Amino acid sequence: MKKILRPVDLAQATGLSVQSIRNYERYGFIPPAERGPQGYRLYTAHHLHALRISRTIIASYGWARARLIMSTLHRHDLPAALALIDAYHAEIHGNRCHIEETLRALRTTSITIAPLFATEDAAKLKLLNERQGLLIREAARRVDVRVSALRFWEEQGLLHPARDRTSGYRFYDAEQMRNLQVIVLLRKAGYNFEAIRAILAQLAAGTPEQALQAAEKRLQELAEMSRRCLEALAELWAYIKTL
Structure with missing residues (x-):
């Protein structure tokens, strides 16, 4: 009994x-x-x-x-429960891939951002980027945030997309997309707008050290999340076998 x-x-x-x-x-x-x-x-x-x-x-x-x-x-319903678990693991993996992509962008920033400003070729490059830039919905989709977030960050002075003079559409060039990736990363890491402005200013000056540190810290956090999930799953599987 x-x-x-x-x-x-x-x-x-x-x-x-x-x-x-x-x-x-x-x-x-x-x-x-x-x-x-x-x-x-x-x-x-x-x-x-x-x-x-x-x-x-x-x-x-x-x-x-x-x-x-x-x-x-x-x-x-074990299959449905496993699907929920897999979806979370996929989310962690997706975040990791996104951060690694951001890190790659940051590591080239010191070389690629400085020439975008105050040079004769900068205007040509900016014009080229405007023509090939992304519309706001596509830019938001690339970093998995809402369009309203991009507009709000623009209001906060974090983004400065180009505007089409005829249609008024926003265009996000390579520089703005790099900045957008950094903003998304730092917001997820809990940085306030003032701190993000400072980091973006450093990026514009070709000094991405703080942004790199934040990205690397986030990767460590994701690794810890994966470890905790693995430990929890070992215990969960032992419980599932008793059902």
Whole structure:
């Protein structure tokens, strides 16, 4: 016969409140508990296992995504749960690829940005970039942000796209796209607008050290996220085999 655990037993074992235990059940983090004759919840060691696994998954995948993963597993839909997990790993990989691309752009910045300013050839290069530049929707799609974000960053003085004199359309040339990649990266890393302005100014002066450091730090953070996910998955798979 399985040992019956009360909500307070699970709360004491995990450091959560009794109400939190009920919430975890309501949101699908743990399987529904059987009820006793008087309606009391009857938990078991399996529920305690699910609760501990849920907290591990939350720490690695975030609350909302962990809720979807665990509730899907408890509906006995393993393929859908695996798809949710894979989607998050793909997101991490996509971010890593984007940052590596940004790093490559930054590493060439000291050579390529300085000639864009205050030289006779700069006007020709700027004109060429304007003709070959990206419209705002395409520029936003390239860095996976909303069009409204680009407009807002322009209002903040972070972007300076060229404008077509006839249509008024914005065009983002190679220089602006490099700046846009840097802005997206630094915003994700938690930098405020003042700090980003300073870094963009350094980039324009051919000194990308701070931006490079931020990108490399973000890569380290993503590696740590991958490590935590791997550890969590090892525990999750052991739990899945008990379902």
